[in-house]
Amino acid sequence: MFWAPYGAYWRQARKLWHTELLSERLLKLHEHVRREEDTISAGTDTSAVTIEWTLSELLKNPVALTMATEELDRVVGRDRLPTEGDRLPYLQAVIKESMRMHPATPLLSPWRCRRDAVVGSYSIPAGTCVAVNVWAIGRDPSVWEEPNDF
Incomplete structure (x- = not known):
């Protein structure tokens, strides 16, 4: 109105x-x-x-x-x-x-890398903005046997 x-x-x-x-x-x-x-x-x-x-x-x-x-x-x-x-x-x-x-909070607050880093097979250059997907980690079948079961 x-x-x-x-x-x-x-x-x-x-x-x-x-x-x-x-x-x-x-x-x-x-x-x-x-x-x-x-x-x-x-x-x-x-x-x-x-x-x-x-x-x-x-x-x-x-x-x-x-x-x-x-x-x-x-x-x-x-x-x-x-x-x-x-x-x-x-x-x-x-x-x-x-x-x-x-x-x-399914996504953590974004972070900025202070120096070059390697996580798994990923190279992350300094200054990159990184957001962690907590929801995806909690549902990852390579980590959890039955990720969608309570």
Whole structure:
């Protein structure tokens, strides 16, 4: 609606949008807020995505869900919440497997090579921008026996 090409009201709203809400002064004034929001949302979003994928995989795999539930009941019980001191190796393995199959960030942040390097059969000259595809590594059949199975 803001960008409708007709009417004095919309022209005024568009002018206000550009001159006030998107002004360089206001954007610079709130830059620190955006940086903090990005930092907070980056940490919470990746955790939420990992939990969501883990629950999704457990729901699709009733045997794994039963084993994780039994481990929680045996180690933690139903009277308290888990703590960092609780040893839950099966649940940790489930979360790691979920992160392998569904990485929160499929591509790592790009890096620039500082010096010439050789990785496998590839020569990477200094100054090359390199992005690591975590998703492809987690699904590589030469590394994982059943890369698409949880």
